[in-house]
Amino acid sequence: MYDYLTFALPKGRLGDSAIQRFEWIGWASSIEKDSRKLIFVDEQRRLRFMFVKPVDVITYVENGVADLGIIGKDSILEEEADVYELLDLGFGQCKFSIAGYPGNVLHQKDTVLKIATKYPKVTQNYFQKRNQPIEIIKLNGSVELAPLVGLSDVIVDIVETGSTLKANGLVILEDMIDISAKLIANRVSYRFKYDRIKGLIDQLELKEEVL
Ligand code: PRP
DSSP, rough: OOOOOEEEEEHHHHHHHHHHHHHHHTTOTOOOTTTSEEEEEEETTHHHHEEGGGGGGGHHHHHHHEEEEEEEHHHHHHHOOOOOEEEEEEEOOEEEEEEEEOOOSSTTOOEEEEESSSSSHHHHHHHHHHOOOOOEEEEEOOTTTHHTTTSEEEEEEEESHHHHHHHHTOEEEEEEEEEEEEEEHHHHHHHTHHHHHHHHHHHHHHHHHHH
């Protein structure tokens, strides 16, 4: 009998798209959408699906409690995750951008740029590469507010449709990194459950080609 293949999936919009991918390949029969249950088990196919906060997906996969996970590249970069990135799933597309008021200057001699962000590591790494001193103000949400009230000069955040920026009178000053949803694997699981994981990747890729 197979060992279980266990997934950590993000609750919310990204998770809904992930479930859709499992529906496409006929693996989602155990998942009850709109349920408050956090774990679903498919005994027949030996699958387990855990639904966790998006920021926690990597923790479950790194620790091996989950063999596989689906999560945005933004979290992988911010967590500096020690996992294998197996497949781009083609949804959850957005980008990291620097945003601020139109005409905001990013480089000004002898001034330290103040940046509000939910992503301090991504921000630090990006500006370190170009040797620019910055001060990071870590926020947990509603980052667009920071420049409006003088908490920061600019923000580093995810931009998807651009409507949050627009609604707050801000614009993209510089695009940084493209983001999309990835299938990730625990390093040990990948070795020991290679055949089943490879089978999953093949099925997902095949569906992607057909659609
Ligand atoms: C995210 C992100 C931006 C917004 C971008 O925030 O941090 O604020 O979505 O999307 P848009 O370009 O389509 O407007 P989220 O909705 O997660 O809320 P938060 O600010 O509370 O983190």
